[in-house]
Amino acid sequence: MTNAAAATSSHDSIRAVLWQGDALRLLDQRRLPHEETYVDCHAAGEVATAIHDLVVRGAPAIGIAAAWGVVLAAQREPKRLDAALALLRAARPTAVNLMWALDRMRRAIAGGADAEALALEAQAIQDEDLAANRRMGELGAALLGQDAGVLTHCNTGSLATAGFGTALGVIRAGVDAGRIARVFAGETRPWLQGARLTMWELQRDGIPATLVADSAAAHLMKSGQVQWVVVGADRIAANGDTANKIGTYQLAISARHHGLKFMVVAPSSTVDMATPGGSEIEIELRSPDELLSFAGQRTVIEDAAAWNPVFDVTPAELIDAIVTERGVVLQPDAVRMADVFGSAR
DSSP states (O other): OOHHHHHHHHSOOOOOEEEOSSSEEEEOTTSTTTOOOEEEEOSHHHHHHHHHTTSSOSHHHHHHHHHHHHHHHHHHOGGGHHHHHHHHHTSOSSOHHHHHHHHHHHHHHHTTOOHHHHHHHHHHHHHHHHHHHHHHHHHHHTTSOSSEEEEEOSOOSGGGSSSSOSHHHHHHHHHHTTOEEEEEEEOOTTTTHIIIIIHHHHHHTTOOOEEEOGGGHHHHHHTTOOSEEEEOOSEEETTSOEEEETTHHHHHHHHHHTTOEEEEEOOGGGEETTSOSGGGSOOOBOOTHHHHEETTEEOSOTTOOOOOBOEEEEOGGGOSEEEETTEEEESOOHHHHHHHHOSOO
């Protein structure tokens, strides 16, 4: 049994995107860790709202949910598929997996696929993501060495994917292989995905982990308890520049300063060879209210302003390895990326 397969059996118990045949059931990630409740979507518009409102989040999971949204549109309003595709595409702008999945569904429609055939395509997208995650877990864990301390950011596990996870998949596989001795999760302000979601996943799957404030990361690195920072991605440009949850860039800077390694883990659908570099990636800005309040209670003086970008771009020169199911790109640049992923598609 491979390391990834072993990890699957012992550390892979969560599924957040569930197709019901005539509805899409989503684990409501806004309510975790205190409530495990689900939202049932019966139309493409409801799926788009769920994506925008962060009921479902994480680049691969967003793409999977959108694909099922197309199926719902085909079942209920087959003459309005173009409108449904446009609505889903506009739900969030940064994660390229959303556009990739919708483009794949559009190609199936152009080939004459009906609702039943589109459901098979959406299921294939979901199944392929799970297989990719298990492969990436194996590849990434092999890079860690022994007795590694790992710091991760945001949530990149089963909640953000079809299952197993990207960066958390590496952690799951690394723990199972006996390579990881310590796991740290940054809280990930302002939505606290690390505190609310990553800690919930790891505890549920029996992986000990320690939560740290985002602002404690550099001090943690200096302590010697961490050897690798392992993160996911929402879009990887042709030169290796990587957009990920806000706060990732400063982790990469601090890791380089402290002599630590920095790994990005994402499926090949996250790689956008049509985007030359990080400066061309659109960064989503969300409501300032997400910074001005917490759990429905305002925490900042009235009339205060806030700036709320939810992603930043880590330059390729700060990344030691990009891990995808196609292989590992060490010290990524435009030439090494093209060797693995080819030219713009």
